[in-house]
Amino acid sequence: AIQMTQSPSSLSASVGDRITITCRASQDIRKDLAWYQQKPGRAPKLLMYATSNLQGGVPSRFSGSGSGTDFTLTISSLHPEDFATYYCLQDYDYPRTFGQGTKVEVK
Amino acid sequence: QEQLQQWGAGLLKPSETLSLTCGGYLGSFSGYSWTWLRQPPGKGLEWIGDIDHRGNTKYSPSLESRITISVDTSKNQLSLKLTSVTAADTAVYYCARLMTFGVDVFYDALDLWGQGTMVTVSS
Numbered sequence: 001a002i003q004m005t006q007s008p009s010s011l012s013a014s015v016g017d018r019i020t021i022t023c024r025a026s027q028d029i030r031k032d033l034a035w036y037q038q039k040p041g042r043a044p045k046l047l048m049y050a051t052s053n054l055q056g057g058v059p060s061r062f063s064g065s066g067s068g069t070d071f072t073l074t075i076s077s078l079h080p081e082d083f084a085t086y087y088c089l090q091d092y093d094y095p096r097t098f099g100q101g102t103k104v105e106v107k
Numbered sequence: 108q109e110q111l112q113q114w115g116a117g118l119l120k121p122s123e124t125l126s127l128t129c130g131g132y133l134g135s136f137s138g139y140s141w142t143w144l145r146q147p148p149g150k151g152l153e154w155i156g157d158i159d160h161r162g163n164t165k166y167s168p169s170l171e172s173r174i175t176i177s178v179d180t181s182k183n184q185l186s187l188k189l190t191s192v193t194a195a196d197t198a199v200y201y202c203a204r205l206m207t208f209g210v211d212v213f214y215d216a217l218d219l220w221g222q223g224t225m226v227t228v229s230s
Contacts, residue, residue, distance in 0.1 A: 001168070031214070032214055032215075034214075034215075034216040034217070036152075036217070038152075042223075043110075043201055043203075043220035043221065043222060043223050044152065044201075044217070044220060045220070046216050046217055046218045049208050049214050049215075049216035050208060050209065050212075050214035050216075053208065053214075055216070055218065087151065087152055089152075089154075089216075089217075091214060091215040091216065094157075094165045095154060095165070095166075095167050095168060096142075096154040096157075097154065098151055098152045098153070098154065099151075100151050101151045101152070
């Protein structure tokens with residue numbers, strides 16, 4: 001199975017900060033990666049698919065990049081509603097595998 | 108915003124069968140692919156399995172011997188069965204639609220989710 005290593009596991013930031021979360025795949029997954037946001041007690045929400053394609057309704061402060069094995073999710077300027085946990089998920093091969101998650105907390 | 112509805116028993120004893128249903132979708136279940144996932148308390152997300160629009164399934168190797176995912180087209184519902192549960196199966200279970208994006212190259216992503224069902228396995 002493809003292993004997805006996400007980092008950091010948590011980070012503290014302030015409103016307005018620019019943050020970057022990284023996901024590394026154990027093998028080449030082309031651009032077959034999606035990012036999800038999850039808030040406590042809620043189902044995850046799709047932010048981005050195919051590495052860098054924003055899902056409808058997702059603010060443009062979210063962006064994604066990468067290909068092959070290294071991927072990043074960037075929030076250009078944190079808003080209060082962005083404090084949440086973020087997960088990457090590879091859809092290149094089965095079994096599908098998630099990163100461990102990154103919890104973005106208030107500094 | 109549309110959300111899938113999930114239901115099923117939330118408390119099971121070891122060795123029992125977990126049975127969850129996902130419905131409330133305004134379209135046809137048989138026209139899409141679907142995914143079940145779970146999340147143990149305080150932990151990350153785990154992919155359980157997919158079913159495509161033809162009824163073909165892919166399962167997590169660690170659960171493959173115990174799970175069945177199916178679509179009941181007459182009821183327009185998705186179901187998950189997991190046999191011989193143990194405490195390790197305690198988790199919030201989610202159903203989600205697996206949407207395919209793209210024109211020349213295709214990508215999958217989970218764009219519509221159920222609200223989640225907490226399932227606790229305890230004697």
